[in-house]
Amino acid sequence: MKPAPFRLERPDTIQALCRALAKHGDSARILAGGQSLVPMMNFRLVTPEVLIDINRVDGLDYIRLDGDALAIGAMTRHVTVKESALVKANVPLIAKAYDHIAHVTVRNRGTIGGNLSHGDPSSELPAVAICLDAKFVVSSSEGNRTVRAAEFFKGMFETDVSPGEFLSEIRFPVAARNQRFGFDEFSPRHGDFAIAIATVALEMKGDTCVSASVVHGGVREMPGQVADAEAALRGKVVSGEQVALAAKATASIEPTLQNYHGDAAYKSDLLRALTARALSQAIGEG
């Protein structure tokens, strides 16, 4: 299990990175934390000709408030995000999700940008990004463009980042006072990728839900909104009964991502249970 040969580029600046990306086009892969890419290279499932190591690139590792968004640089390590007071205070849903992501050593090295660029449907962060309608800043020598989370993910392990481009920043809307969040997942072992994920963001007016974002993960090729569950909550006083109705509404999501650890029926069961739990968490009863 040794990787195939490749050439290494080690840019120090964003400009140099852009040049390297432009030069190598689709023969190059970006290497961030390597926690998803290197296992695939060791299995020789991926054999890039050129690897562009972005670990030395200046200016991609930050967490800062920028207007009504919390901006996180793509190369910010999981551990930094997980422990950030700024994140906890402003985007509490990320902090909740991080309780379920990998193990300390993987988090030391893995990055939020690498995670989202990987587009793994069983990962927590894509679901969170969609739930919060995060914005992805995609950069290249041509400049920057911003993509909504729901458009960033194109399919399993596929994103809107084209050859020559890279993900530079993710912008999460700062939580409003009247927002409530919940996250739950099921993984067979602690720290494993999820078999199913449910994450919710509710905008409340008193006990009434003004708008709801309910997102599934791990059950289809991409995480996505559960519109029926959202409809069941919108404009309602959120109680146990409403939670149950919303959870039941997840039946409209047909799980297509199946493997030994989770078939469609199981994933449906999980999605229902996890949605209920995430909602209860959000309204403070979980």
Next chain:
Amino acid sequence: MNKIANVAEGPAIETVQINVEVNGVAYTRYVEPRLLLSDFLRQELGLTGTHVGCEHGVCGSCNVMVDGSTVRSCLVFASQLDNAKIETVESLGRVNALHPLQKAFWEKHGLQCGFCTPGMLMTAKELLDRNPRPTRDEIREAISGNLCRCTGYQTIIEAIYSAAYEMQGATNG
């Protein structure tokens, strides 16, 4: 990048120069970009205390410290580590002068075959560096990315717990 023939009958392989400090010793080496840190440590430097159990990032046997944080050495290329400071199990204690963690693993029977042990020790060291008085739950969380097939973990957790107290005691008084 340099091009040197680094194997007798082999091709001219592109290598990159790295300067690293490993267990306090400075090395300058030319490495093939794809050389995994685990292989670099074991094969180039002869530091075979770092073990390789899966080469896909799950078992934690290969955990070493890079610039004060643990990494899976099977998921990092040596070529990425120019100017890094690396610590392996060999940096802890010696057979006749064990580190308190090693001593505690010995006393509490925190190892059987010993294969996971170097990775466990480095992970435990990182934990205690960051959190000198962890609870058992915090220890469990910290080592949850390290598989041990022999012990059932209980004695490993006890060992780390008791080492923490031992080390605190030593520094407090």
Next chain:
Amino acid sequence: MAKESHFLEMSRQEEQPRSKYNWIGKSMKRVEDPRLLTGKGKYIDDIELPRMAHAAVMRSPHAHARIVSIDTSKAKKLPGVLLVMTGKEAAEVTGPTASFASPPVTQWAIATDRVRHVGEPVAAVVAESRYIAEDAIDLIEVQYEELPPVVDPRDAITSTGDAVLHPERGDNNVAMHRILNFGPLAEDFAKADHVVKRNLRWSRVAGMPMETAGAVVDYDEGTGKFTIYANTSMYNYVGWLIAVSLKVSASQVNIIPTLAGGSFGSKLFLHKVPTIAATLARAVGRPVKFIEDRMDNIMSSDNHASDRIYEAELAVKDGMMTGLRFKVIDDYGAYLQYGYGTHGNALSQVTGPYKIRSVGMELTAVFTNKGQQGAYRGFGSEVANFVLERLVDAAAAELGEDPTAFRERNLIEPDQFPYKIPTGNVYDSGDYPAVLKQAKTMLDYDGWRKKQAELRKQGRYIGIGVATCQERSVFSSTEFWFLNPNETPGFTLTSSPEGIQVKIDPTGKAFATINAPFWGNSPETMVVQILAEHLTMDPADISVSYADSDAGLNGTGPGGSRYTVMIAGAITGAAKKIKTKLLKVASHMLEADVGDLELVDGHVSVKGTNQKKSIPEIALHAHYFRLSMPLEDRELTSGIDATHVYDHPFTTMPKEDRSDLGVFYPIMGNMCHMPVVEVDIETGRISFLDYVAVHDAGTVVNPMTLKGHIRGGTAAGIGTAIYEHLHYDKAGQLTTASFADYLIPTAFEVPQDVRAGHVETPSPFTEFGIKGGGEGGRMGAPAAIASAVEDALRPMGIRVESLPISPRALREKIRESERLKA
């Protein structure tokens, strides 16, 4: 059955259990540990020889296929590649691998014309580095003609044509079909007032140590000798079979054991890896290292474990279990390296700790397109424990009785030993009620039952499991062959010895050499404690090393929970010789009669006086002062050394017609596991609220390391029960072939505290009464966990009949139960 006291007359025990020991029974820190803790332990991948090259193996992507052609030309041209060898080329110089099956199943270390499972080797490469070797593998082009894959063991029975894996053995995939009955089976079932029936499934898992298998081989063309470093065991027992494969004499292969980073049976007789490395080293003229990577290891390390389907029945009369019968299909995979040993093994304790008097087995062993079975902690007996305990729980439930009360009544009583079970095996000793009682007390069984009822009212599903199981220890080799067809029993070996060499150096320190490897157990610590006991020495003055096969005495190595018992026997024999010599030399030094001397506290002294000589004084004298001692004593030679080979303490032959299998696994441990679990019925997650495991392993040499086996084995048993599965899909692809999918429990999936307890019933047959305990918790945990989960879900009427009870599988059952209710 009644007490069979005459067996006691066969005992060769020399050292009886004592009420007080100096070193036995102490939780001594392990002498192995300091080097392991500092990264100085030498495992196989740490071996490096000058000019060493590296091998990698190309593996079949297909479950079943004919190899039509292999084109290695591109691979050979890759710079840095030294050799590319196909199976056909290898077969020109190296013969098939060893098989203990009869009739044998031909297997080549590298497949020649047909691949029979995913991951089977088809070619090997030697290169300057493992990286280049893998590059070369990508350049080998193999043309396959796919054959129908056989995946479901039930289908294997009726396979025909191209689906038959080994046509030379018959025209279907049945490796063997055998019916054996013991005791008044028909009568017991006819007279039963209650018969319990269950269909049970035990799925394929593996030992999966953190270290894979490997070998480094140097071939000396001048002498024709292979030096093989490997993390194999049994190298002083059947290691010479590697020489047979290599077509050289046994003396032309020297096997040097390295530390093994765990085995759990998986490296019991690891021979394919060294055979491949040796074949390559001979061909390439340089030392070759071949270390399996994890892929290699999961798919093709000959270490998959029992994979069985049972239809089982238990006869009960007046609340007493009388008869047990079962049909079992066992999926052995593509080959059959150990024959049907796993079923032979299970028959040693098939009736458990109970007074069941008849047994019937119908075994159908089949070939399928999967990795072949090897050994894993329990060697088939852990499965039999699970099957029996499931039936026992079912009987208690159907009769409306508490599962511990039902068991208690059926347990063999302490005064019934030695106790012969229907298959012919004998249980040496035990106190099963005491073990059960201690477990109940430690758990507060009654307290948990109350809590369970309260929590159930709150909608929580708590289950209390119980398993009272045997842990047979010290195998006799007859189990490997007595199930072979009577007319072709094969190589009917009857020895499984263990040897030791002990020397006292001139400074009075002891040095022992053992003939089996370290594989995570504590052989050095055991030797030090037991030898210190015998020689009244300080353990710090004893050191231990491992013999290679050139220097080695007979030694079978760890496995079947045998090592501590067997090495204790060997030590006892050698220590007696050493002691005799010490006394003799001292008698000359002290000018006293040997009969007046005693060895106490590291000194030989004249009884009742203060005249004495220390072991170092005697040793110096013995080594360098021969002329100072009487020349007439012709047998007195310089130095102090002894070897001793200890044979199985108590075993007999099976009857020709197999109506009685003889005594083959008599040193009988016992255990009671009691887990308390909670099931999250929405997700199927099982979590542990408590866990008690009480074991009786006879006289305990080191309570700390024994607890280690109990807890480690329990963790492995949890993996088997809930998380692990080598799962093949319909095409014969292994869908769980990585550590991301083959789920070894982490620190979160095991109980926070497995509370271990000991009961000590010494064996009347072994030295000091020691019994084995190495297979530990895995013998009982799967049965106990199944019991607990079924108990938790009793309100839903859910049965646990199939392992693993993964969250998905469990939720499936709950969903079905909810559907029926609705």
